[in-house]
Amino acid sequence: MGGGGCNSGRLFSVYPEELVFEPELGKACFCDIKLINTTKHHVAFKVKTTAPRKYFVRPNKGVVQPWDSQTIxxxxxxxxxxxxxxxxxDKFLIQSTIVPATTDFDELPQDIFTEDDGRQIEEQKLGVVYTAAAERLEQEDEPFGMTQMHVQLERRLREELDAALRQNQQLRRELDSVRTARRRKGGFSLAFAVFVACISLLLGFILNLLST
Structure with missing residues (x-):
């Protein structure tokens, strides 16, 4: 698994694919992961860990709407x-499954993430990595200007990614509406479909930049 990649082709794309913590003695450290629902379905998720006494996960469960995302x-x-x-x-496990659109997670049965009833459950595993002492020293010795540039670049890319995600979600909703109208009226805008495809390509390009 790559630390900066995005695990796609499933119900959820997960960024990053492993958790990187920069520990400081006597202080808690944090790491965010983003679940991106890449489907037209409502998807329930639950996060588990092999070391529950060592980590706090918030939220550790929930339901993500189509084309939406959840930061954990x-x-x-x-x-x-x-x-x-x-x-x-230590390891983390993200379980996910498709649920009805009207579902509230509090109303889901306790066995929602078991396959006993034939329900399809997807599981994605994430490892845990610590920033090594040598890497911390290298970062401390790095010129301040270069460090600031990297921070600003990453922040800008993340902002562009979030903006592209929101636009992509809106376009997909509009595309679903157009498809519905097409079935009723028999018409469809090829230019609109091409525009949606271009937005998807842009989103993939930004994700690739973040993974480098």
Missing amino acids: TITHQALKQYPEDKRSM
Whole structure:
């Protein structure tokens, strides 16, 4: 798994594909993950971890609307000493399944994420990585101007990604409306479909930039 990539082709695209924490002794550290619903369905999710006493996950469950996204904040409890290994043995599991559009997560049955009733459950695993001491020293020695430039570039790319996601969601809703009208009236705008495809390509380009 790549640390900056986006796991696509499923109910959810997950960014990033592994959790990177920068621990400071005596302080809690945080990491955000974003779930992007890439389907026309309502999708329920639940986040599990092999070390529940070490992490707080908020929210750890919910329902994401079509073409929408959900940011999850994972809090790592304060460490008394720096980890010896960069890669932790801790793991996270994101379970997801399609639910009816009127579903409220509080109304879902307890066994919603089991396959006993034939329901399709998708699972995505995420590892945990710590920023190594050597990497922290390199970052401290890096020229301030270069660091600021990287921070500003990443912030701008994230803003463009969020804007593209919102526009893509709106265009897909409009496209669904056009398709509905087409079935009723028999007409369809080829130019509009091409425009939606271009927006999707732009979104993929921005995700690739963030993964580098």
